[in-house]
Each structure stands twice: as structure tokens, then as C-alpha cells.
Amino acid sequence: MPVIKLVEWTRLEPWRVARARTDRGETVIVKWMGPHADGRRAEAWRLCTEVAALRFLAEDLRVDLAPRVLAADISAGRVILQDLAPRVALDGLLRSDGIAAHAVRLEAFARARGELGALTAGQAGLYYRRRADLGQVDPETDRLGRVARLREEGLSQAEALGVTISGAVEREFARALSELADPGPFLVLSNGDPETNNVLVRADGPTDARLIDFEFAGFTHALHDAVCLHVPGPAWMWVSMPAQPGGSAPLPQVAETYRRALATGVPQAEDDRLYGVALAAACVAFALTRLSRLPTLDGRPAGEDSRAQLVTTLEAAADTARAHHALPQLTGLCRRLAEALRSRWPDADVDIAALAPYTPRRR
Template sequence: MINVVEWTRLEPWRVARARTDRDETVIVKWSGPHAARTHSEEWRLRTEVAALRFLAEDLGVRLAPRVLAEDLAGGRVVLEDLAPRIALDGLLRRDGAPAHAARLAAFARARGELGAVTAGHASLYYRRRGALGPVEPAADLLGHVARLRRSGVPEAGVLGVPVEGGVERELGTALGELAEPGAFLVLSNGDPEANNVLVHEGGAADARLIDFEFAGYRHALHDAVCLHVPGPAWMWVAAAPDGRGEARGAVENLGEVYRRALAAGVPEAEDERRYGVGLAAACVAYALARLHRLPVLEARPAGDDSRAQLVAALEAAAMTADAYRALPRLAGWCRRLGDALRRRWPDADIDVSTLAPYTPRRR
């Protein structure tokens, strides 16, 4: 039994660092509404508990915090405190990427290791998760791919760059790859960005992954996208523009760090063609999911970074596909979408080659 005697909330999250009657610190996390509104509070908390216990107790790996206690009916869970580790994204914002090249490499490696150690164990995870309440493995697998398969890309028509011919065929190939990952089916925490990894500020990074509320088994290369395509927080990321060439400055080629770590448990990652198609598919699918926000961005004032960020995401996805000689028609189409946005939003017509690694998006 864990008795909390004092606690301090860690804003802005539903998380607190607490001290127990044994003078030990723990993390207390409680349920609450989420901006995505795609899953219930109960579902997310059960998923986090199942995923963390699966990693620590079923697989015996230390890539994430351990669950120390849970009260699912009360909507609370007590986790291992990983301090003095801190979130990587804060360090990148404060000091820039070159100052934290080793920590970025540790981040990429931890993401690849998560895939490597969980490959082939989906049934074990879903037995544990199913014991806590209903879950749909197919929904975990498809995520935003489901909307693309169901509705297509209507935003492309709005921009005058419709999905047709060879582009349509390659988009079908990409979505089919993501829906049927085969050996690439691994556990993801569902949000593989730099804010969800904790590292030591000095010495060895010793990275740990956090926030498994949206965990599930899906295509491994969804977790590599964040190393190639800018997510919500960034204008550009640390992978070299061609995905495999010379790294920018002091920042190592993070995509290859991830790939080597993944290959330790998924040997198919060494297959250049298969890996390239999977990575290109995941990057394009992510960029198209961001394109879905077109009406929202239209309403924002000129100069809002989110507009240029969308252009950068589409072009980064195309660059990654080109680097692996995969899905060439889809890559060209992404570039045409980016060009259409540049014409539509002159304020978003920026030279992405001038952006430093992990340039933050202004809020």
C-alpha cells in the first residue's frame, strides 16, 4: 500500500509528484478529458496501466516507468518517478539540437528498442489489456489510416491537386502496407514525440518513454515518422533532409539510429525496399493527417507558423520517400500539395533548407 503525504501538481498535465510516508517520491496520474476526444478517460487509463505492466512484468524491460499501484475505478495510477530525468523537448527548446545530439540519439534508439522488444507479442499484450476492459486491436492498428482509407483526401481536391491515376494507386499501396504490417507490428505509446521521452541532462541520457494512454500495436514505422517529419511542436526535425545522408551539424542521423535499434528485433528492417516503403507510407500518411487541419489553418492569421509547418511536413514526407526510392508518385504529389499551399498562403512560402534542426513552432 502506498500512502501519499504531500504532492505537487506538474502543470499543465493531470500529473503530480508526490511524497509517500516512506519518504519516497512517486508520480500520481489521474484521468481527465483529452483534447483528441477519441477515447474515454477510462479507456486511456486502462491502456496506460496495461502497456506499462506489459513492458515491465511480461517482457522485463526498463524503457518506461513501472506501475506501482492503480485505482482504475477511482481514475488514478501511481507510477515510478523517473527523476532527475526531464523531458527532451524542453532541453531542445532551451539549448538547440546540437547541444543535445547524444540525447536525441538516445531518444531515437529507445523508440526503436520499444519496437524490437515488443515485436511478436501482440497477443500477450491484448490478453493483459482485454482483462481491464474492452479494446479493439484493429482500431489501435489503423489510427488515422482508417480515416484516409474511408474518406480519402478531400483537402487535395480543395487545393486543386486531386488524388488520381498513379498517385491513387500508390496511396492504396501505402495504406495497405500500414494496415498489414506483418513483421513490423509492434507496440507504440501512440505519441512518439520528444515531449514523451525523459533523459538525464548530464552524463548518459538513459532515455525512458512516457505517456502510454494511446498505446497499441501498429506499424513500427509510425514511430519513426517523428524523426523525419515535423510534428506539432517543430518546424523541422533533426534527420538529414534526404533521410539517410550527411547529418545536419552535430546531430546524428536519427532515422538510422532508430532503424538499427528496431532491426535487433525486427530483422526485416534491414531490407532496404521493405523498410523504405513502410517509412515513406508512414510519413505520407502522417502529413496527410496534418493536411486534414486545412480548414482550421485557413482561419488563422497570416504568419501563423502552423501554415508553414504544414508545408514543411508535406515536403519532409516527400524527401523521405525520395531518399528510399519509394512511392515516387506519392512523393511528387506531396510536393504539389506543398506548392499549392505556398501559393494559397504566401506567408507560408519559406525555404525549409534554412531551418535548423528542431526549430520550434512559435505558439
């Protein structure tokens, strides 16, 4: 590990991350191992994955979409990364100023995610050779992701909501999971958490977007990375853009920005049928994974946004599938599940039409 003397630290809560100043007057980002809210992976595994993914991008592909690794000591559980300041997290800008003020930055985020897929398509072997040098890794686990979890849990929460699962739904569900499990040309690198908190942009001038947080990186179906542009993640109540934006300032067409960027390296993304089915499958898979939180949300106080958010998540997944003329059985299922939740939780019977894109979820 190169000698970098750190003389000043500023902890960046709540993660085990700090901004430090070196004896040469440079600022760097220091990450070290510690418990993570997502306990799927051991601490050492996550650090090895981040180092391998960032070096794969910067050194093997010479892609400037993420911070560079300046030094790493795996045994000590530390990595020193390039400081991307003055860039800041996009989610904070959207929360403070709203979408209209940062439409260009939101499009830059979508473009960066598409470019990550385009530039890494076909490069899984190169990445996993680098990753294996740092410790054991299972490419199949990365590829399957939430598909494996859904195969295990299936549609069990539908029973709790009194929603009947027909044979047609089960068959289409199996086909959707098979689509995601076998990406073919859509097999690309993802950082594993494609949300707006994991992209840094400049608040003024050129956006110059950079993706961060590659602890859960791996090669998986590219359309998992597009879900966040259609279906609200944990931070938002709604994200989808209206087909015909109203008002004086048009809203950014982030979904098309992502698709065009991905198609530069994955030309199959231009095929409406292939893209539509895969996107619908990824959105429904995400929504059904979130539905597994039903027992937890049942125990929360009435009026908590997390309940209404689960409703909007299911309905956004259904809207996306319908817009792409894909998975009609699962589209109907998501709508029935959302209706059941509205009945179960009267406080979650929200008017989606009143929600602007990137309406924050209150904590």
C-alpha cells in the same frame, strides 16, 4: 491497491499529473482521469491502456524502457507510477539549448523507440490478453490507427487546394494504406505519441532514456514510430538531418540509430525495399492526416507558424519517400500540395534550407 499515503503534491500542468511524496519520503507520479485534447478514447479506456502497457513491459517482458506501475485503482480513475526524476523531457532541452548540445540524447531517444519495437515484436497476443483483463479492447483499431481515418477522408483536401488526383496517385495511395494496415513482422507496441516530449532523459551524464505517456498505446506498424525522426510533429518546423552535416560538430544520425535498434528484433528492417516503402507510407500518411487541419489553418492569422509547418510537413514526407526511392506518385502529390499551400498562404512560403533541425514552432 497497495496503501501509499501521499503527503505532498505538486501539480504538473497542463496534464492531470502530479508529483507526490509518500509517507516514506519517496516521490511518485500520480495520474488521474480527466478530459484529453484528443477525444478519440474515453478516459477510463486510456487509463486501462496505460496500466496494461506499462505492466506488460515491466512484468511480462521485464523491459526497463518506461515507468513502473506502483499501484492502480481503475474504478477510482488513478494510477501511481515510478518517478523518473531527475530525468526531464527531451523537447524542453532541445528548445532551450538546441540540437548540438543534446545530440547524444536525441540518439538515445531514437534508440529507445527502436528498442521498444524490437522487444515487443511478436508479443501482441500477450499484451492484448493483459489489456483485456482491464476492459474491452479492439486490436484492429490499434493496428489501423490513422489508416482508417485516411481511408474515410481519402484525399479530399486536395480538391480544396485545386490539386488533381490521378488514377495512378489513387492506386499508390491504396497500396500505401494496405502496407500500413498489414504490418506483418513490423507489428509492434507503440505508446501512440512518439514525440520528444514523451521521452525523459538525464540532462547530465548517461542519458538513460525512458518513454512515457502510454494512454494511447497499442500494437501498430513500427514505422509509425519513426515518422517523428523525419517529419516535423506539432512542436517543430523541421526535424530532418542533412545527409552531409556541416559545421564542426556532426549532427546525430537518429534515423539510422532507430533502424539499427529496431532491426535487432525485426530483422526485416534491414531490407532497404521493405523498410523504405513502409517508412515512406507512414510519413505520407502522417502528412496527409495533418493536411486535414486545412480549414482550421485557413482561419488563423497570417504569419502563424502552423501554416508554414504544414508546408514543411508535406515537403519532409516527400523528401523521405524520395530518399528511399519509394512511392513516386505520392511523393509528387505531397510536393504539389505544398506548392498549392505556398500560393494560398504567401506567409507560409518559407525557405526550408534556412531551417535547422528541431527548429521550434512558435506558439
